[in-house]
Amino acid sequence: MNRIKTISTRDVNKSVKTGGCGECQTSCQSACKTSCGVANQKCENVNK
Amino acid sequence: MIHQYKLNGYNIVLDVASGSVHVVDEVAYDVISMYKDHSEEDIISTLSTTYASDGVTKEDIAECIADVRALESDGKLFTRDIYEGLARNYKNNSKVVKALCLHVAHTCNLNCSYCFASQGKYQGDRALMTYEVGKRAFDYLIENSGTRTNLEVDFFGGEPLMNWEVVKRLVQYARSIEKEHGKNFRFTLTTNGLGITDEVIDFCNREMSNVVLSLDGRREVHDRFRVDYKGEGSYERILPKFKQLVEAREGKNYYMRGTFTHFNTDFTKDILHMADLGFKELSMEPVVCPQGDPYALTEEDLPILLEQYEILAREMIERNKRGEGFTFYHYMLDLKNGPCIYKRITGCGSGTEYMAVTPWGDLYPCHQFVGDEKYKLGDIWTGVTNTSVQDEFRSCNAYCREECKDCWARLYCSGGCAANAYHASGSINGVYSYGCELFKKRIECAVMIQVAEDDNV
Numbered sequence: 001m002n003r004i005k006t007i008s009t010r011d012v013n014k015s016v017k018t019g020g021c022g023e024c025q026t027s028c029q030s031a032c033k034t035s036c037g038v039a040n041q042k043c044e045n046v047n048k
Numbered sequence: 049m050i051h052q053y054k055l056n057g058y059n060i061v062l063d064v065a066s067g068s069v070h071v072v073d074e075v076a077y078d079v080i081s082m083y084k085d086h087s088e089e090d091i092i093s094t095l096s097t098t099y100a101s102d103g104v105t106k107e108d109i110a111e112c113i114a115d116v117r118a119l120e121s122d123g124k125l126f127t128r129d130i131y132e133g134l135a136r137n138y139k140n141n142s143k144v145v146k147a148l149c150l151h152v153a154h155t156c157n158l159n160c161s162y163c164f165a166s167q168g169k170y171q172g173d174r175a176l177m178t179y180e181v182g183k184r185a186f187d188y189l190i191e192n193s194g195t196r197t198n199l200e201v202d203f204f205g206g207e208p209l210m211n212w213e214v215v216k217r218l219v220q221y222a223r224s225i226e227k228e229h230g231k232n233f234r235f236t237l238t239t240n241g242l243g244i245t246d247e248v249i250d251f252c253n254r255e256m257s258n259v260v261l262s263l264d265g266r267r268e269v270h271d272r273f274r275v276d277y278k279g280e281g282s283y284e285r286i287l288p289k290f291k292q293l294v295e296a297r298e299g300k301n302y303y304m305r306g307t308f309t310h311f312n313t314d315f316t317k318d319i320l321h322m323a324d325l326g327f328k329e330l331s332m333e334p335v336v337c338p339q340g341d342p343y344a345l346t347e348e349d350l351p352i353l354l355e356q357y358e359i360l361a362r363e364m365i366e367r368n369k370r371g372e373g374f375t376f377y378h379y380m381l382d383l384k385n386g387p388c389i390y391k392r393i394t395g396c397g398s399g400t401e402y403m404a405v406t407p408w409g410d411l412y413p414c415h416q417f418v419g420d421e422k423y424k425l426g427d428i429w430t431g432v433t434n435t436s437v438q439d440e441f442r443s444c445n446a447y448c449r450e451e452c453k454d455c456w457a458r459l460y461c462s463g464g465c466a467a468n469a470y471h472a473s474g475s476i477n478g479v480y481s482y483g484c485e486l487f488k489k490r491i492e493c494a495v496m497i498q499v500a501e502d503d504n505v
Contacts, residue, residue, distance in 0.1 A: 012067035019388020
């Protein structure tokens with residue numbers, strides 16, 4: 001594609017089947033304590 | 049749904065439901081914006097005129113349309129959001145608790161006027177958590193954690209170092225029982241720094257996976273609010289302690305965490321001040337306070353704040369190129385190994401898998417609700433008894449607010465912070481639109497930084 005460059009990302013749609021283990025960090029436990037940013041949490045699913 | 053924006057010379061297209069990120073040229077940017085509500089002939093006719101002077105032919109545009117169509121077929125553009133039912137089911141079926149914010153000290157050795165917890169007292173009495181209460185909180189967490197391995201406890205206050213002996217004993221207790229229960233405790237300590245000693249540093253660096261150090265930035269900014277009971281600023285006293293702690297941390301996580309207010313809308317200078325001091329893991333949050341407070345952020349502040357986030361993003365890219373990079377909490381997107389869809393739609397888990405425990409062992413949905421009696425959920429001996437409030441929190445997800453249904457950022461914020469929504473609208477299912485504007489700008493900047501880094505590879 002000449003005009004479109006796609007950055008490599010996790011396919012969120014596919015994670016419907018592989019996600020949901022709940023082992024990742026609770027978002028408010030890190031630094032913010034005042035907002036709900038879930039997008040910057042790392043996935044910690046060891047079986048995905 | 050897609051979101052298109054231009055920032056720092058990049059044309060960026062986010063495909064909300066798949067999480068895909070595309071960087072496109074001007075022609076593709078326009079093709080994508082017209083793609084869903086114009087015919088192919090319309091797009092070709094319009095854009096061939098627009099870009100005629102750039103030598104863009106009708107064939108070029110047709111080719112670009114074909115590329116967009118291919119991405120759509122591949123599930124990377126205009127992907128349908130089919131997750132609403134998942135959010136409801138996941139939260140209804142998940143009854144585990146995996147994180148506690150342990151209020152070990154409802155008291156503080158600083159007297160910061162902007163403190164959301166009213167100098168650590170949370171509108172109540174001063175108190176320290178006893179070892180017995182803390183120990184029971186750990187037992188409660190383990191009993192209710194189901195098959196979760198990673199359990200998190202944040203030692204919070206007030207100022208947790210004012211109850212340091214109990215913190216240490218609780219960590220020892222947790223370590224003594226985690227293996228037999230198949231758990232892995234991860235501790236965080238959030239401190240104003242005044243009570244840091246060599247012994248605290250040594251213990252924290254051994255046991256705490258994260259340490260949150262409160263520093264607002266420049267001395268005059270920090271000392272405006274972060275004063276002791278004599279009214280004297282704390283900057284000079286805490287800075288050497290923070291430096292010593294971070295130097296000894298040897299790669300373990302920490303955050304220098306500041307709060308910005310109406311009085312330092314140029315907060316990027318405070319973040320850069322922290323970076324210039326040698327700190328590399330930084331966070332800066334908007335103040336949480338009633339709208340009438342003199343330091344509350346105003347509507348007039350909003351465009352300034354949005355610009356600040358852009359300035360920060362550009363500066364981070366430049367510093368990174370020079371080998372002087374630092375991280376900013378809200379810009380730490382992990383596009384390749386980020387959260388799954390369940391995390392993205394179910395939110396922070398407050399009131400369900402995450403709760404705050406007061407020094408007396410009462411359970412609240414999170415630290416921001418502590419002291420508000422109607423939100424008391426129960427206690428660590430009998431568990432959650434106020435199930436109607438818990439059900440309210442269980443129903444919070446990326447789809448429960450009308451305003452979020454058309455918002456491109458819903459899978460990044462998961463519907464936002466319930467406490468912010470409550471303070472702004474009176475309901476946890478309301479919307480703190482001011483916070484939404486800040487959040488959206490932060491995500492735009494965070495993605496742009498990723499794009500820029502990808503560009504430099």
